[in-house]
Amino acid sequence: xxxxxxxxxxxxxxxxxxxxxxxxxxxxxxxxxxxxxxxxxxxxxxxxxxxxxxxxxxxxxxxxxxxxxxxxxxxxxxxxxxxxxxxxxxxxxxxxxxxxxxxxxxxxxxxxxxxxxxxxxxxxxxxxxxxxxxxxxxxxxxxxxxxxxxxxxxxxxxxxxxxxxxxxxxxxxxxxxxxxxxxxxxxxxxxxxxxxxxxxxxxx
Amino acid sequence: xxxxxxxxxxxxxxxxxxxxxxxxxxxxxxxxxxxxxxxxxxxxxxxxxxxxxxxxxxxxxxxxxxxxxxxxxxxxxxxxxxxxxxxxxxxxxxxxxxxxxxxxxxxxxxxxxxxxxxxxxxxxxxxxxxxxxxxxxxxxxxxxxxxxxxxxxxxxxxxxxxxxxxxxxxxxxxxxxxxxxxxxxxxxxxxxxxxxxxxxxxxx
Amino acid sequence: xxxxxxxxxxxxxxxxxxxxxxxxxxxxxxxxxxxxxxxxxxxxxxxxxxxxxxxxxxxxxxxxxxxxxxxxxxxxxxxxxxxxxxxxxxxxxxxxxxxxxxxxxxxxxxxxxxxxxxxxxxxxxxxxxxxxxxxxxxxxxxxxxxxxxxxxxxxxxxxxxxxxxxxxxxxxxxxxxxxxxxxxxxxxxxxxxxxxxxxxxxxx
Amino acid sequence: xxxxxxxxxxxxxxxxxxxxxxxxxxxxxxxxxxxxxxxxxxxxxxxxxxxxxxxxxxxxxxxxxxxxxxxxxxxxxxxxxxxxxxxxxxxxxxxxxxxxxxxxxxxxxxxxxxxxxxxxxxxxxxxxxxxxxxxxxxxxxxxxxxxxxxxxxxxxxxxxxxxxxxxxxxxxxxxxxxxxxxxxxxxxxxxxxxxxxxxxxxxx
DNA sequence: AATTAACCGAGACGGTACGTCCTGTCTTGTA
DNA sequence: TACAAGACAGGACGTACCGTCTCGGTTAATT
Numbered sequence: 001x002x003x004x005x006x007x008x009x010x011x012x013x014x015x016x017x018x019x020x021x022x023x024x025x026x027x028x029x030x031x032x033x034x035x036x037x038x039x040x041x042x043x044x045x046x047x048x049x050x051x052x053x054x055x056x057x058x059x060x061x062x063x064x065x066x067x068x069x070x071x072x073x074x075x076x077x078x079x080x081x082x083x084x085x086x087x088x089x090x091x092x093x094x095x096x097x098x099x100x101x102x103x104x105x106x107x108x109x110x111x112x113x114x115x116x117x118x119x120x121x122x123x124x125x126x127x128x129x130x131x132x133x134x135x136x137x138x139x140x141x142x143x144x145x146x147x148x149x150x151x152x153x154x155x156x157x158x159x160x161x162x163x164x165x166x167x168x169x170x171x172x173x174x175x176x177x178x179x180x181x182x183x184x185x186x187x188x189x190x191x192x193x194x195x196x197x198x199x200x201x202x203x204x
Numbered sequence: 205x206x207x208x209x210x211x212x213x214x215x216x217x218x219x220x221x222x223x224x225x226x227x228x229x230x231x232x233x234x235x236x237x238x239x240x241x242x243x244x245x246x247x248x249x250x251x252x253x254x255x256x257x258x259x260x261x262x263x264x265x266x267x268x269x270x271x272x273x274x275x276x277x278x279x280x281x282x283x284x285x286x287x288x289x290x291x292x293x294x295x296x297x298x299x300x301x302x303x304x305x306x307x308x309x310x311x312x313x314x315x316x317x318x319x320x321x322x323x324x325x326x327x328x329x330x331x332x333x334x335x336x337x338x339x340x341x342x343x344x345x346x347x348x349x350x351x352x353x354x355x356x357x358x359x360x361x362x363x364x365x366x367x368x369x370x371x372x373x374x375x376x377x378x379x380x381x382x383x384x385x386x387x388x389x390x391x392x393x394x395x396x397x398x399x400x401x402x403x404x405x406x407x408x
Numbered sequence: 409x410x411x412x413x414x415x416x417x418x419x420x421x422x423x424x425x426x427x428x429x430x431x432x433x434x435x436x437x438x439x440x441x442x443x444x445x446x447x448x449x450x451x452x453x454x455x456x457x458x459x460x461x462x463x464x465x466x467x468x469x470x471x472x473x474x475x476x477x478x479x480x481x482x483x484x485x486x487x488x489x490x491x492x493x494x495x496x497x498x499x500x501x502x503x504x505x506x507x508x509x510x511x512x513x514x515x516x517x518x519x520x521x522x523x524x525x526x527x528x529x530x531x532x533x534x535x536x537x538x539x540x541x542x543x544x545x546x547x548x549x550x551x552x553x554x555x556x557x558x559x560x561x562x563x564x565x566x567x568x569x570x571x572x573x574x575x576x577x578x579x580x581x582x583x584x585x586x587x588x589x590x591x592x593x594x595x596x597x598x599x600x601x602x603x604x605x606x607x608x609x610x611x612x
Numbered sequence: 613x614x615x616x617x618x619x620x621x622x623x624x625x626x627x628x629x630x631x632x633x634x635x636x637x638x639x640x641x642x643x644x645x646x647x648x649x650x651x652x653x654x655x656x657x658x659x660x661x662x663x664x665x666x667x668x669x670x671x672x673x674x675x676x677x678x679x680x681x682x683x684x685x686x687x688x689x690x691x692x693x694x695x696x697x698x699x700x701x702x703x704x705x706x707x708x709x710x711x712x713x714x715x716x717x718x719x720x721x722x723x724x725x726x727x728x729x730x731x732x733x734x735x736x737x738x739x740x741x742x743x744x745x746x747x748x749x750x751x752x753x754x755x756x757x758x759x760x761x762x763x764x765x766x767x768x769x770x771x772x773x774x775x776x777x778x779x780x781x782x783x784x785x786x787x788x789x790x791x792x793x794x795x796x797x798x799x800x801x802x803x804x805x806x807x808x809x810x811x812x813x814x815x816x
Numbered sequence: 817a818a819t820t821a822a823c824c825g826a827g828a829c830g831g832t833a834c835g836t837c838c839t840g841t842c843t844t845g846t847a
Numbered sequence: 848t849a850c851a852a853g854a855c856a857g858g859a860c861g862t863a864c865c866g867t868c869t870c871g872g873t874t875a876a877t878t
Contacts, residue, residue: 250856253855
């Protein structure tokens, strides 16, 4: 996001790197703007000038560290089951990894009290991921592999809502077997009726 | 949690009440121990003596305000669909309500960085609710209304995971219609195969 | 000072001992009632019951550690010079010793803001010492060895005022040579005129 | 003590003024850093940043309120008796005045446990006053009005040691008559022998 | 090339809250 | 029933950060 009025690209980069490193080292809660500034060798004002909140810096730091989002699109092999199973496994894997997991958990937390951050996280971090899944589901729906009356946003939630629930509440570990179980159940919910003669269910 | 060495029941009650009131008034983030102490007419040390963190006080305050948890048990009318639809509607309603919602959202936030609080929230607030749903599901399973090979904890997550996902990410509003949709889809996932002749699915 | 209504002589003694030890270990300023109570194995209330202030406890502890004050009376060898030189040397020695010095310095300090303590220190600690010197001076005066028109309390101050000044302000070390110098000068001030024919000085 | 890195002269002045006012209003013991900060409209950290202790602030406040120390030099009318009598009267007057007296008494107290403060008080507050007296005494000595073998620092103590002794111990009130008495006696001690033919006294 | 205006680092500033310590009083349970 | 033990309300401590605000000292882009 190069801003023409911004002078020091070096500072911007150092800030994002410092934020990303520090959030991994001390956790989001103990992260301070002063520490980021010190680590980045930057005046506090330089941070306050360009970012409205700690969360915004961390979000940018995370996005910068993730690199290009071109690989978000799900493969479409024609096999819905396999494709979705793949993405569920990938998410479970990602959420199970302690490092990244902590940061994004903190971001999801912080957005609860910070509407601007919420918007940012949703539009730039989570939104694209959800949209990618929805896209694949739409293709499957068009191919008649999923119920025609599905609300795709709900469908996505049926797939990954359980994962996030377990991840946030830490009620149980996130394992590949769990990914399979969830995929199975979700697909059962999303699949068309075996006898497609009448799709008059009460689904909206 | 009556402690034999604790002296002033009056103070304990005043603290929990103040915490509950204040978290509703100013929100969790802006809530301070000093404000709780001042409102409760209590020395700060009295709070620090009995609670390890702000989150712990708020959790206790919330539990105290909720009263006895005997009414958590779901009704069992014999009609799984209706009973679960009822609890999903209740949860959606609760999560949609701004006041309570904010507090528990904050607690879920705080537990991410505080394992002790996480344990407390899970065991005393969320655990019982999840267990109540699991109990009802078990009864339905025993009655042959749900798949025999269900992992009940996963089943619970299929029901309410989507709700929490939408609630935390604020991707869309929580409405009664949404509650119905989720119930329908979840039940479809949990129901036994129409032709029970072959339950060989890969569910664990 | 055994009080008939006092129950535990053991407690009283333990408190005074603890106070005396602690003031030597951590200094008066860092001495706390709580520490005295803990060291003495006594409830705080037991201290507050019998002493009005920290200073009072320390004063009593000091007096208890000093033992009987019978040896305060100065010798009267008939030689004023020698007798006073002796007491000045003794005081200088005492003030130069770090341990005792610190405690009594602290007491003199504390009395500045605590009239009750001031009275106690004056009547029970310093008063008797000053009176002993005054007594010896009076004897000398009666023997014609000192000016007849001397105000004895001022005379005492001429002798030991300089010592305390140097001690409190730490402007220079207190040495035996200094004791001699002060004694010489003070005696010169207090001695009768060489030609006693006219004592018309303006001394009151 | 202007520090090149110090920014707000306004704050510095407000702090010193507040300290000076408050110590007069509530006394040194009850004076708190928080109260100074509040009165000065300043953050506590701004005080802690520049002063190591409460005593240091009060000392600076006192020095600031006293203004330039150029008028410390004693007059030299050629009449030692009159000049010294004047300064003794001035000191007695100053010590007898409740306001200033309390503050400097507190400072003398505090320096007992705080070597840094002791150094400050000595060098910046008391030292110059003592030096001024010593200077006058030296002139008198050079003029043959005082004993040639005098240690001037001891001589100063003979003059004002008695005053401070009475002031600190409050054994008796400080009156002009007392000032005269002390001056008379001290001068008698410091004066050269009437028959100056042999100054071989034991004075060092 | 000189001027100038924004940005930069550094960190002081007025504040708020922290968690600790101690005060002097009050309460409980033990001997 | 006097005591040790220590909880209590209160309040100051000294620290950590907040977000704002000067300070010079570089940069660019404009004169």
